[in-house]
Amino acid sequence: MAVQPPPADQRIVIENVAIATVDANDTEYARGHVVVLGNRIESVGDGPAPQWLDNVVRRVNGEGHLITPGLVNTHHHFYQWITRGLAQDNILFDWLVALYPTWARIDDKLVHAAAQGSAAALLKSGCTTASDHHYVFPKDGGDILGAEIEAVQELGMRFTALRGSMDRSKKDGGLPPDHAVEKTEDILIASEAAVDRYHDSSFDSMLQIAIAPCSPFSVSTELMREAAVLARRKGVRLHTHGSETAEEEQFCKELFGMGPTDYFESTGWLGEDVWMAHCVHMNDSDIAKFAETGTGVAHCPSSNARLAAGIARVPDMLKAGVPVGLGVDGTASNESGELGTELRNALLINRLHGRPDALTARSSLRLGTMGGARVLGRHNEIGSIEVGKLADLALWKIDGIMHSSIADPVAALALGALPPLALLLVNGNPVVEKGILTTVNEDRIAQACARAAKDLAARG
Numbered sequence: 001m002a003v004q005p006p007p008a009d010q011r012i013v014i015e016n017v018a019i020a021t022v023d024a025n026d027t028e029y030a031r032g033h034v035v036v037l038g039n040r041i042e043s044v045g046d047g048p049a050p051q052w053l054d055n056v057v058r059r060v061n062g063e064g065h066l067i068t069p070g071l072v073n074t075h076h077h078f079y080q081w082i083t084r085g086l087a088q089d090n091i092l093f094d095w096l097v098a099l100y101p102t103w104a105r106i107d108d109k110l111v112h113a114a115a116q117g118s119a120a121a122l123l124k125s126g127c128t129t130a131s132d133h134h135y136v137f138p139k140d141g142g143d144i145l146g147a148e149i150e151a152v153q154e155l156g157m158r159f160t161a162l163r164g165s166m167d168r169s170k171k172d173g174g175l176p177p178d179h180a181v182e183k184t185e186d187i188l189i190a191s192e193a194a195v196d197r198y199h200d201s202s203f204d205s206m207l208q209i210a211i212a213p214c215s216p217f218s219v220s221t222e223l224m225r226e227a228a229v230l231a232r233r234k235g236v237r238l239h240t241h242g243s244e245t246a247e248e249e250q251f252c253k254e255l256f257g258m259g260p261t262d263y264f265e266s267t268g269w270l271g272e273d274v275w276m277a278h279c280v281h282m283n284d285s286d287i288a289k290f291a292e293t294g295t296g297v298a299h300c301p302s303s304n305a306r307l308a309a310g311i312a313r314v315p316d317m318l319k320a321g322v323p324v325g326l327g328v329d330g331t332a333s334n335e336s337g338e339l340g341t342e343l344r345n346a347l348l349i350n351r352l353h354g355r356p357d358a359l360t361a362r363s364s365l366r367l368g369t370m371g372g373a374r375v376l377g378r379h380n381e382i383g384s385i386e387v388g389k390l391a392d393l394a395l396w397k398i399d400g401i402m403h404s405s406i407a408d409p410v411a412a413l414a415l416g417a418l419p420p421l422a423l424l425l426v427n428g429n430p431v432v433e434k435g436i437l438t439t440v441n442e443d444r445i446a447q448a449c450a451r452a453a454k455d456l457a458a459r460g
Contacts, residue, residue, distance in 0.1 A: 002206065003156035003439060006428045008038035010057045013049045014395065014423075017062025018409040021385040022069050022369045026362060028410075034067055036391040039204055039428035044385050064399030065422055066409040068365060069384050070128025070392035072372025073339045075239075075277040075298035075327030078118035078132045078148055079103070079111050082453040084335045092245045092307045093217075096175050099332060104180035105459040108142035113452035115151035116445045118337055120437055122328070125340035125418060128158055128392035128426045129372070129382055133239060133277070135164025135214040137182055137190075145194055149207065156431040156439045158205075158392065160376055162212035162239050163194040167223050173255060174218050184223045187213075188230055195234045203381055204390055206427060208236070215241040216260060217251050221267060228268040237377055238269065239298075242276035245309045249281050261286040270295045275375045277327060278303075279317075280310040287313065287320050296323035296375035299367065301345040302336065303329030314350050314367075315358040325372030340418045343368050347414055361414035395423040 012035070019029040021044060035043035035053065043050065080103075087098040106114075115132070122130050130152070137144055145163060152159045165187040168174030174181075182190075191211050199209040211231040213219040219240075231238045243249065243260045256263045261282070264270055270289060275296030282290075290297065299314050317324050326346060331337040347364040359367075373383025382392050396419040398404070398412040403419055406412040413419060424432035431439055 002153035003427075003429055003431070005039040005204070009055050010038065011042070011053055011055050012036040012058045012060070012425070012428070013053065013056055014060040014062050014067060015049050017395070018066045018398075019044065019385060020066065020068045020362070020365060020410050022366055023384045023386050034385060034393065036393070036425065036428050039391050041385060041387055041389050041391050043387060060395070060423065062395065064397065066396045066398050066413060066419070067385070068126075068394050068396065068413065069369040069382065070394050070424065070426065071126045071339045071368045072325060072376065072383060073122055073127050073130040073328055074275065074296075074325035074372045074375045075300055075329055076118060076130060076132045077134065077330030077332070078115040079106055079134060079136065080330035080332035081114040081117040081337065082110060082449060082456055083332045086332060090307070091247070092309060093175065093247050095307060095333065100176050100180055102456065103136045104138055104177060105456060106136060106138060106141060106144070108144045108147035110452045110456055111144050112147040112151045113448040115148035116155065116440065117449040118331060119152050119155050119157050120440070120442065120445050121331075121337035122339055123155060123157060123424060123432055123437060124421060124435060125338035126394040126396070126421055126424060127339040128394070128424065129160070129376070129378070130157055131160035131162055131210070131239070131376060133162040133164050133212050135166055135212065136180060137165070138180070149198060153207070154440055155437065156426050156429055158382070158426055160208045160210055161194070161198065162210045163191045164212040164214050165191065165223065166214045166218040168218050168220050172220070176218050181218070184220060184226070187223060188226055191227065192230060192234065195236055199234075199236055201235065204427065210237040210239050212239040215248070216256075216263060217248060221256070224267040224269060231273070238274045240269070240276060242279055243281045243286065244278035245307075246281055259286070261289055265289060273377070275323070275325075277329070278309065278312065280304055280312045282313055282317070287317055287322060290317065290322045291320040294323065296325065298327035298375060299324055299346060300327040300329040300334070301342060301349045303333040305349065306333045311349055311352060314346070315355065318363070323371065323374045324367055325375035326368045338418065339368065343414045344418075361408070361411045364414045365410060391425050391428040393425045394421060396420070397422045
């Protein structure tokens with residue numbers, strides 16, 4: 001059952017807290033307040049909260065804490081939670097070939113367990129909104145999309161479910177095994193049905209749908225084109241993997257006679273309603289096209305490193321005006337599953353080219369909040385602490401041994417170890433308290449995930 005929003009007249013007050021609003025001016029308060037009314041932010045500012053407030057159901061002393069917008073995850077594969085630690089030393093194509101046969105044996109029960117494990121890890125690392133790219137739908141797998149949506153709703157996370165797909169198998173020159181793909185017509189029918197059944201476009205929506213064919217090397221050109229037409233007819237966003245590896249670029253040139261960005265352009269896949277995962281191998285022309293069209297990027301630094309894909313040109317993208325957010329990517333290529341740690345990893349990895357100002361603590365925080373909100377098309381609703389926005393907030397404890405001597409609260413979050421999460425509000429509801437989930441028992445999730453991993457492994 002989905003977690004219901006709090007009563008519209010009830011208030012939560014958080015005071016005496018360092019605040020990083022991540023608004024357009026990067027406004028910060030060394031000792032301020034945030035007031036939540038129902039599921040909206042009612043007030044934010046310096047000093048104590050207004051004294052006239054009534055119906056205050058909770059008052060939090062934020063001394064020694066930093067409050068930020070909840071983090072936004074722009075790319076993930078939840079089902080991979082039950083295939084972690086495999087194919088540890090492979091590049092992307094070899095890694096996929098090794099794991100596709102296992103993934104092709106999943107079903108809705110396994111996906112429910114994996115989705116709860118993935119979503120729990122995200123919540124416990126400060127993430128309030130996540131998108132998940134699921135593209136493996138075995139014929140006898142049951143209602144896989146419905147299972148992961150149910151799993152996330154039980155935890156109370158804001159969610160964009162990406163109805164992914166693959167229709168180019170080995171016999172067509174792709175990577176997936178033949179039994180792991182769907183027919184193009186069936187994909188389009190199922191994608192439209194998912195939008196009709198689940199998509200909620202309202203301001204405070206907890207569930208949205210995007211259409212997301214997997215990648216150029218697992219999807220036909222026909223599906224790419226028709227998916228773009230379908231998404232725009234239904235008014236939803238588009239997502240896929242793009243320019244992740246040098247091998248992918250070579251694949252596109254051999255099969256299509258052009259690089260990934262030009263191929264996406266030729267199929268109608270550039271625009272403000274589109275975002276791509278990874279975008280590691282982008283030249284100046286590619287970045288310019290993304291900037292001109294408003295096409296977004298999900299930057300996944302840990303996964304890119306795990307698979308030796310390379311370092312995305314994030315500073316150049318930001319300078320050009322490309323919308324960029326952060327992503328965990330699937331936990332078979334980023335076993336931690338945490339979004340909070342990606343703030344630090346993005347900052348450090350993007351300085352490896354010798355540019356100490358390539359990303360700062362604050363620009364990294366922006367990637368993980370407003371950047372992600374913009375990529376998902378929800379920047380007017382989430383991603384910053386501003387009056388009228390949805391109450392998705394992360395309260396970090398920074399006065400403990402690991403952080404008390406760090407002079408700057410934002411640096412404590414983005415450069416230090418990931419701070420303990422004192423409180424996480426999603427839509428005004430507390431879903432994490434003192435680092436522990438409040439909606440579903442963590443031990444139950446852990447046990448279900450362990451059983452699911454063993455079950456899947458035994459199906460070989």
